[in-house]
Amino acid sequence: MPKPKVFVTRIIPGAGLMKVRAGCDAEIWPEQLPPPREVLLKKVATCEGLLSLLTDRVDAELMDAAPKLKVVSNFAVGFNNIDVAAATVRGICVGNTPDVLTDATADMALTLMLAAARRLVDANRYALAAQWKTWEPLGHVGQDLVGKTLGIVGMGRIGFAVAKRCRGGWGMSVLYHDVRTSEIADRELGARRVDLDALLAQSDFISVHANLDDTTRGMFNAAAFRKMKPTCVFVNTARGPHVVQRDLIEAVRTGTIFAAGLDVTDPEPPNPADPLLSTPGIVVAPHIASATVTSRNGMAQIAADNLLAGLSGKPLRAWVNPEVGPRRR
Numbered sequence: 001m002p003k004p005k006v007f008v009t010r011i012i013p014g015a016g017l018m019k020v021r022a023g024c025d026a027e028i029w030p031e032q033l034p035p036p037r038e039v040l041l042k043k044v045a046t047c048e049g050l051l052s053l054l055t056d057r058v059d060a061e062l063m064d065a066a067p068k069l070k071v072v073s074n075f076a077v078g079f080n081n082i083d084v085a086a087a088t089v090r091g092i093c094v095g096n097t098p099d100v101l102t103d104a105t106a107d108m109a110l111t112l113m114l115a116a117a118r119r120l121v122d123a124n125r126y127a128l129a130a131q132w133k134t135w136e137p138l139g140h141v142g143q144d145l146v147g148k149t150l151g152i153v154g155m156g157r158i159g160f161a162v163a164k165r166c167r168g169g170w171g172m173s174v175l176y177h178d179v180r181t182s183e184i185a186d187r188e189l190g191a192r193r194v195d196l197d198a199l200l201a202q203s204d205f206i207s208v209h210a211n212l213d214d215t216t217r218g219m220f221n222a223a224a225f226r227k228m229k230p231t232c233v234f235v236n237t238a239r240g241p242h243v244v245q246r247d248l249i250e251a252v253r254t255g256t257i258f259a260a261g262l263d264v265t266d267p268e269p270p271n272p273a274d275p276l277l278s279t280p281g282i283v284v285a286p287h288i289a290s291a292t293v294t295s296r297n298g299m300a301q302i303a304a305d306n307l308l309a310g311l312s313g314k315p316l317r318a319w320v321n322p323e324v325g326p327r328r329r
């Protein structure tokens with residue numbers, strides 16, 4: 001029996017790629033940059049499976065160009081690049097890669113929190129530019145974490161892992177904003193669910209872990225930054241469009257908040273001339289939160305398993321739209 005035809009939009013770790021190659025007639029896009037849209041549309045036309053990245057827009061147009069498509073397996077926990085409703089009505093399964101990147105992403109949020117709070121990147125630039133002349137009592141003064149208040153926006157797996165580190169490591173108090181109560185956060189971390197305004201006003205550190213949708217897009221705007229403390233450190237490892245970036249730059253530039261650490265931007269990558277990259281107090285990383293060996297290998301394995309399950313009519317290991325049910329192609 002011929003193997004099902006699939007398109008994989010980038011080279012992913014071998015742990016997953018081996019499984020995909022063994023079970024499928026796979027074409028793998030070998031370039032560093034994503035396949036251009038017209039290429040992607042052409043490639044999926046005859047495929048039963050697509051292994052996509054968060055940089056690939058998987059919308060109704062693409063699905064209509066792929067009449068045999070049974071499964072879209074995203075190599076990411078986030079799936080805002082996929083029109084899940086459009087997939088569900090067409091009987092297409094959608095998979096993602098949760099859990100295996102929780103710790104790596106939480107560690108990245110902490111890395112950015114510390115780097116921004118201690119002005120590490122500005123200080124590093126200063127040292128490299130030979131501006132370091134002596135030990136300065138008033139130079140490079142940052143914020144402490146011990147005993148401060150952490151505000152988590154989106155208390156899911158990753159938000160909880162960040163809060164757990166902050167509670168256990170620095171004895172921080174934890175506030176969170178979410179559509180639902182997290183009993184485990186309340187019980188294990190003494191966390192308190194509050195409304196967004198209270199979180200913005202009371203937190204010394206704010207870390208974003210919400211899904212990106214119409215209710216969260218642009219939620220961190222000038223009005224939100226004005227509600228924060230002038231000592232606040234803002235961290236985003238979720239998705240760039242949560243933040244109105246020009247408002248964030250202005251907030252840091254004018255001292256409305258103290259600093260920001262971003263693993264995600266809007267767009268990605270930012271224009272090299274964007275003041276986001278040159279404003280003191282803003283630390284930017286190129287969307288690398290899940291970039292550890294363990295995490296990326298785990299993501300590759302789940303993405304491969306999701307793809308193979310989607311092709312063979314089995315339940316996906318991490319299934320975004322199980323409601324597709326009997327409509328499944």
Ligand code: GLV
Pocket residue numbers: 054075076077078079101238290
């Ligand atoms: C990365 O941003 C992911 O969603 O996995």
